[in-house]
Amino acid sequence: MSNLVNVPKNGSLANTNSNANFPTLSNWFDDLFNRDLPSVFTSNFNTGMTLPKVNIKETADAFMVEMAVPGLKKSDFHIDLDNQVLSIFTETKAENEDKNANYTRREFGYSSFKRTFNLPESVNDEKINAKYTDGILSLLLPKKEEAKQKPPRTIKIS
Template identity: 85%
Template sequence: MSNLVNVPKNGSLANTNSNTNFPTLSTWLDDFFNRDFPSVFNSNFNTGITLPKVNIKETAEAYIVEMAVPGLKKSDFRIDLDNEVLAISTEIKDESEGKDENYTRREFGYSSFKRTFNLPESVNDEKINASYQEGILSILLPKKEEAKQKPARSIKIS
């Protein structure tokens, strides 16, 4: 939080905040929430999946969506199409159980993401195709025949 500063005619700076020794509630909250917490506090809340990066490229025939999601299986993904909105999501539950002398320890984690994309009207939604190979989810969005780019041609002048 910034302090207001008056500049008197003699050129010296004077702090006009009379509560410099007593932080206000808002400055205390700002300081608290802007701090970096030690890894002890956040290590149990992040299971390693963040929002995956996506590349989208357009060719004359189709749009190609590539999503980098290493370490997952093809069966982990769900791809839905609803009213020209493509949704890609995954939900992973990780449970492990360790037994030692007098106690049982159970640890589990949960992670998920969902990315949605508005498809252009030029996409032929009947022929959408997806594949997953070497950590890359690829979705082919073919264009409708009338939307495909036609090759350049010369027009004869009559």
């Protein structure tokens, strides 16, 4: 996170009530996952693939994780759970060889990523479900019964 402040040309620092210098939750998560990583680790120069962004939504019954990863097949993904750590990993290799009378051209590419998430204790890890449709990997992480939010109720006074 940067500590730089914009200084006007007159050199004075105006006191404003703007929240522009405060990080948003989204920026905080991006900084947390990408901090101090050289760009060679966060993007692949052969394919332009970057570390995919993730949407996480919590409802009363579950957490929903969506990851935009177009151009892959369902079989390209490996999803593992080990000690409440969910890992999503993919690795793709592509080779293209073109032979003509006077030349041979061969191109190859490689891309991969791995995202890991520490799951809260409230997740029922026996019922995690994943699907890949139209370039979106979706995971449903249902909560344990005791962790689900119960609707408000009125308690009568006796």
